[in-house]
Amino acid sequence: MTYLALKYLHVIGACVLLGTGAGIAFFMLMAHRTQDAGVIAGVARIVVIADYLFTATAVVLQPVTGLALAWQAGYALHQGWIVVSVLLYLAVGALWVPVVWMQVRMRDLAASALRAGTPLPPQYHTLFRWWIAFGIPAFAAVLVIVWLMIARPTLQLY
Numbered sequence: 001m002t003y004l005a006l007k008y009l010h011v012i013g014a015c016v017l018l019g020t021g022a023g024i025a026f027f028m029l030m031a032h033r034t035q036d037a038g039v040i041a042g043v044a045r046i047v048v049i050a051d052y053l054f055t056a057t058a059v060v061l062q063p064v065t066g067l068a069l070a071w072q073a074g075y076a077l078h079q080g081w082i083v084v085s086v087l088l089y090l091a092v093g094a095l096w097v098p099v100v101w102m103q104v105r106m107r108d109l110a111a112s113a114l115r116a117g118t119p120l121p122p123q124y125h126t127l128f129r130w131w132i133a134f135g136i137p138a139f140a141a142v143l144v145i146v147w148l149m150i151a152r153p154t155l156q157l158y
Contacts, residue, residue, distance in 0.1 A: 010065035016058040037113040044107030080155025095138035
């Protein structure tokens with residue numbers, strides 16, 4: 001595959017991660033603000049699908065295209081900006097996996113509350129707070145990774 005094709009796929013993957021993350025956060029927050037179990041269950045159902053379909057695909061695509069780009073461009077994998085990007089990427093993944101589980105659980109709790117005609121349970125609200133607590137640093141790290149990818153600053157790590 002040519003360098004330009006790899007770069008294109010890598011940039012598209014970054015856009016998908018950033019865009020899907022922002023979209024999911026926005027829609028989940030807006031649904032949560034309604035406190036309507038039906039709205040939350042419906043939005044969370046779609047959010048979970050989007051995470052599996054778009055985010056998971058991009059999560060696989062990014063390291064594959066990134067490694068291929070580094071190899072074709074002649075970048076050493078121990079360069080500071082690459083090392084920091086990879087470490088941040090791993091941190092994002094460590095935050096993202098529980099976030100997806102939380103979204104699934106919040107979806108199920110909202111659907112149960114809707115079926116029972118009861119308010120959202122306390123566990124839903126606790127999960128939402130944890131979802132925010134995990135999501136903000138994960139999204140910020142993705143922003144930093146995109147900046148590192150564009151700027152490729154000289155970073156001395158040792």
